[in-house]
Amino acid sequence: MQSSNLRKCVRALVCFIMSICCFFFLYAVRYDVLRVTNQMTEQRIEISEKRIEVLQQKVIDLDLKNYKDQEKINHYLNEDFPDYAVQLLGSDFEVFLLSEIWPNESQLFQARYEREYALHVGQEACILISWPNFRELFATYAMLVAFVSLLVGIACYILLTCNYRNGWIRTLTNRMCKWKVLHRLSVQLVTVNLLAISLGLGFYTLANQNKYAFYEFMFNHVYNTMIEVDEQKVKDTFLDVDISTLEYKDITKILQSIAPTNTGVDIFDEDRSHIATYNRYNEFEVYEQGVQVISTPMVQSLHVQNANQLYTLTFYYYPLLSLVYPFQIAIVLTAVLIYMIILLNFMQYKVTQIRKMQEDIGILADGNLHHEVVIDGTDEVAQLANDVNMMRKSFIDTLANEEALQQSNRDLITSISHDLRTPLTSLLGYLEIIKYQKDPEKNAEYLDKSLAKVEQIRSLSDEMFSYFLVYGKQEHAELVATPFANLYAYVNEECGLLEHEGYQVYKQVQFDASLVINMNLLLLKRAFDNIFSNIQKYASKDAPVLILIEVKKGYVHLVFENKIASKHHVESNQIGLKSMERVIEIHQGRMDVKESPSTYTIHLQLPIHQQ
CATH class of the missing domain: 3.30.565.10 (Histidine kinase-like ATPase, C-terminal domain)
Structure with a gap:
């Protein structure tokens, strides 16, 4: 029962892993689905004229060069266009503002998705460039893919159950045993090891090669908000600090005190001249993964005014950096777990067979010789069980033959004892007559009869000797x-x-x-x-x-x-x-x-x- 439950758990785990792999594999091709669903895509690319007109009315009296007005414009962009990535360019094509929620996926920045709109900010003629992030579409697609992956997992479980009952590993090992290089149990162990290693490495390779799908899914559905920056703390930090009098090392220490985890901070002066940078993350982790969604940050700008000057702090937040090492550790451990569970399941199955055979032999040892030892398979364990059964049947036949022989011995002794009693009685009578009979002729007649009875007795004794020589427990004769x-x-x-x-x-x-x-x-x-x-x-x-x-x-x-x-x-x-x-x-x-x-x-x- 325990072995059966363990095999069910192993099949369930393998099917769960297959479902996860299927989910991220299908999720990775969502942009191909976008190309197929042209009509739905086109509806989400265009920004309605009414939303552009509302934004135009909000920014018509603002100054693009003014930092406070930039904060307002940035707030309008994030509030009015949450389902788009937006970039605002001035008349000289300088990038002034970006959305905080920036979809870090290169597929969205294709020319076919890009749309440009004219926008006037005060007296400045600007260009608003937008790319849709398809969040609603991707959320629906993720639900559909999850349902399909669930069906794939159920189908895999049914297939594995059917294959286990049909003994496909047993069939494969039987064919390999025809090479007569290894024993059947050794071939099964090698086969299971190769299968476990293949599945473990296959899972690791598939998961590692499609890690971008995992990171993009986590960004779109979990880690999609900008980290909260304590604006009051930032302002208090720079309130009484004269940046112009500090060295670069001292400025980075100040930036270190306000930079959240996995965040980089740049500080600019009023002329947008770069002053200093501090990165509270490992740059190697950002770029070595080769996944753009990790290396492209979410951006937030914050303006700080002190007595001397106005400064701009730009925070670059990498929300997925905290998942890089846990993801690698998780897929490595899962691959090892797949290998160990498959191997341990096979070993547990064989140990269960051996224990069952041990229990059956114990029943035979207690005297129940009609209990049959049944072990499925064709390996050495099953052959040993079959040999025990053959020995059991042979022992039963031996006992039956011995019982029949003992009964035959008893019958023979009874018969010969009866047959000997009759001629012995007659012989005794003849000898008594000879003892008292004085007639020589009569004595000669009775002597002949006595000799005949003696011959009869000798014949019966020879027959008894021959019988015991054949069927008796003859000790080794001395030669x-x-x-x-x-x-x-x-x-x-x-x-x-x-x-x-x-x-x-x-x-x-x-x-x-x-x-x-x-x-x-x-x-x-x-x-x-x-x-x-x-x-x-x-x-x-x-x-x-x-x-x-x-x-x-x-x-x-x-x-x-x-x-x-x-x-x-x-x-x-x-x-x-x-x-x-x-x-x-x-x-x-x-x-x-x-x-x-x-x-x-x-x-x-x-x-x-x-x-």
Whole structure:
């Protein structure tokens, strides 16, 4: 749940950043929109004749050379034309007055937006030049762009959610894993790192390259007022000061005391001769950004009269300087934050998978073997979960087989115990009759019956031994280096019994008398007992029994081949063959059985003892 909420937060943050980038990108092209909306633009360029006539009536009796009248004219310009940048030129084309709210954007000063009007200030013929600042239009456009950016952010969130569910990163990493250079988890980590770095650097580059849009937006909608200058303080400061008697350094100290933050101050005398300058800002910050809206100040003039002379103080205010370093820090931190959040989200996702698998394994350890470990993906973590599931299923099958084997053991013991009880009871009865019976003929008959019962008991005990040899928990049998001649003597003895029973035996034997193999003679005798017992049961006496013994490639090869009798009974459980195979495996050998409609062959291979 925590991982899911974190992924949602990451997607929301990425979409928020995308919305911000989209907003400032679209806001930066607002002048292109102006060119498209010609009709609306033209309506805002022209100043109505009525407003010009009102201004003309206000300034007709004023003197452009008089400082007090200049203050009045400047006040009229700022009050009557708040939606225009205005410049007043005298008859000699000298710039006398500027608007306080000056739109510091070069796009507004294009010739197509410029309009000139004739204006008479007293006896002076002046030119009023205006440029519209389109504040209302830009405010409406900013609201529209904000709405579009919001839609873009919502669309990005939906797209990221769909892509996450479809596993597009997983698909990409699976394709990269075909190169077989890195593991899947390593490829995923590299991919996520590259993605996070690309998004972080992409955001920083986009934000830094379009910073002018941010600054212009802040100027047009937030920082668009001239800083308040304490006029009374300025006048009191210069009231008793004779500027003409001071050095330049002393004058700058006075200007420093009255200059607000991010402001430059120039002082002029009555002849508009420059006296001194003080800048309370870092000029490097103004020009290194390469953004005109930062480097073009808002201007305000203030006239100060003392006993000696009239001075003009011009304040140049840079309202956006306080945002330069915070903006750079903010976009750097945001880029790092994008990288860290994407990387941490991936790591949290993998840690959550590991924790979930740990919980699932804990459930399995408590005994609930039917609990499945489910981890989405194709990386090493998911493969490990799949291996745990395979191990769980294998363990369940092993337990089921062991339970079935134990039940089979119980059934076999019960059955053989019952089967042994019957011939043992009969044998006991026959022996008691022989003990008290004096008739030799009768005794011979009961001795034959007793021998038959003993053979039956032996057969049942052999079957029990074979079964436990195959299915029981057989400990490692002790193998001793023994001459092969000992085993061959037993084989030769069994061949003699076959010949006594009427079978033809053909032997082809080739081995050295010094041949030694690692064997457990008792177990091998049990195995050969099964071989010769099967020959007696199922072999035909019409064809010879072939026995081949030879040494080849480090093994002793023993081959037993016989013709199958036309009528025979085949073992239903194949316990004899399985017990033989188990004995040969204990001796690190191999056993092959081939059966055709007429021939039955057993091929045994036993390794030779290495000195």
